[in-house]
Amino acid sequence: MLRGADARRSHPEGPLEWLAFKLELAPLPIADTHVAFTAARAIMAGTSLGIFDAIARGARTAPSIARLCATDPRATRALLDCLVALGYLRHAPGRYTNSRRVEKWLLARSPVSVRDKILFQSVEWNMLAKLEDFVRSGQGLDLHATLGAESFARYQDAMRSLAVRTAPAIARRLPVPRGAERVLDIGGSHGLHSVALCRLHPRLRSEVLELPAAVARAGETLAAEEMGGRVEHRVGDALEDDLGEGVYDVVLANNLVHHFTARQNRALALRVARALRPGGIFVIGDLERRRAPRAGDALSGTMDLYFALTSTSGTWTVTSMRRWQRAASLAPRRPVRIAEMPGFVIQVATKPKRTTHDC
Numbered sequence: 001m002l003r004g005a006d007a008r009r010s011h012p013e014g015p016l017e018w019l020a021f022k023l024e025l026a027p028l029p030i031a032d033t034h035v036a037f038t039a040a041r042a043i044m045a046g047t048s049l050g051i052f053d054a055i056a057r058g059a060r061t062a063p064s065i066a067r068l069c070a071t072d073p074r075a076t077r078a079l080l081d082c083l084v085a086l087g088y089l090r091h092a093p094g095r096y097t098n099s100r101r102v103e104k105w106l107l108a109r110s111p112v113s114v115r116d117k118i119l120f121q122s123v124e125w126n127m128l129a130k131l132e133d134f135v136r137s138g139q140g141l142d143l144h145a146t147l148g149a150e151s152f153a154r155y156q157d158a159m160r161s162l163a164v165r166t167a168p169a170i171a172r173r174l175p176v177p178r179g180a181e182r183v184l185d186i187g188g189s190h191g192l193h194s195v196a197l198c199r200l201h202p203r204l205r206s207e208v209l210e211l212p213a214a215v216a217r218a219g220e221t222l223a224a225e226e227m228g229g230r231v232e233h234r235v236g237d238a239l240e241d242d243l244g245e246g247v248y249d250v251v252l253a254n255n256l257v258h259h260f261t262a263r264q265n266r267a268l269a270l271r272v273a274r275a276l277r278p279g280g281i282f283v284i285g286d287l288e289r290r291r292a293p294r295a296g297d298a299l300s301g302t303m304d305l306y307f308a309l310t311s312t313s314g315t316w317t318v319t320s321m322r323r324w325q326r327a328a329s330l331a332p333r334r335p336v337r338i339a340e341m342p343g344f345v346i347q348v349a350t351k352p353k354r355t356t357h358d359c
């Protein structure tokens with residue numbers, strides 16, 4: 001969890017500045033907004049303009065970086081110096097180098113790069129500009145219905161970049177039933193959660209149920225995994241489609257329920273329960289909402305507001321997830337939280353081998 005919610009408080013310039021903010025002698029709201037949004041935009045610009053990748057290719061001085069990125073040398077220097085101040089670049093007289101953070105998370109060549117998520121953030125930035133409208137009217141956006149084709153493709157790339165690292169970590173924690181064969185990965189996008197699970201369990205095959213707009217781009221990503229037909233897309237709508245009866249051993253809903261209302265999630269759990277074979281599992285993996293807001297819980301607090309705005313929904317507590325599962329006659333297990341994914345929870349429920357209807 002992000003503690004010390006504000007960027008400035010986590011990077012005070014010495015004890016005096018820390019104390020000034022702590023004692024409310026200096027206006028932290030300016031740091032929390034002006035500094036925070038400029039910092040965010042500078043990191044996004046460093047990524048989208050190819051600054052970090054240019055440095056990785058050997059450019060070291062402001063003019064040579066500007067030449068590679070086709071940018072203005074003076075403006076580039078201002079951006080570079082800002083990125084030094086933020087800890088993203090290192091600086092020795094006249095020379096800039098990438099920090100370890102950039103090398104690991106932002107370079108295109110890094111296997112765990114979240115660069116594509118950062119690139120999608122310019123779309124998210126525009127959505128956030130509608131926050132006041134949302135709070136006034138209560139009318140949120142419908143991200144999936146409003147993104148154009150290009151933004152939808154960037155969205156899918158963004159999701160892929162986050163899942164590359166986390167999908168194997170989640171797959172390792174799932175109690176896949178013995179003898180399991182079929183998986184349904186609802187809203188599975190790139191399919192990497194299915195890929196990771198199928199690699200761990202060679203008898204498994206998975207269908208990735210996705211909206212048509214997603215499959216265009218996510219299909220390319222999945223093809224590159226060379227799963228030989230063991231993981232395939234199925235175009236559809238999780239809110240409407242019949243998921244069948246007694247078909248699947250594992251149903252995944254990773255990072256999906258924050259797009260749906262409580263009523264939609266309850267109805268989905270019922271259709272999932274019907275679609276599961278006895279002994280099968282329903283996996284909800286998502287950002288967790290705290291039962292009550294708490295100072296310092298910046299990740300939980302901001303993500304709930306973000307999804308309220310962009311999907312007219314929000315994040316959900318573990319209690320809500322378990323309630324949907326129980327209402328669908330599934331047996332919830334203990335929630336699992338993993339170090340690789342701060343704020344994320346895996347809530348699994350099992351379909352009993354014998355239901356009360358069998359008795």
Ligand SMILES: C[S@@+](CC[C@H](N)C(=O)[O-])C[C@H]1O[C@@H](n2cnc3c(N)ncnc32)[C@H](O)[C@@H]1O
Pocket residue numbers: 144159160163186187188189190193209210211214236237238239253254255256259
């Ligand atoms: C936040 S992404 C999560 C992707 C993937 N499960 C992961 O964890 O990386 C949510 C996905 O759900 C898909 N989605 C949203 N509404 C859907 C619906 N009604 N039916 C099927 N898929 C849906 C979106 O297209 C998107 O790819």
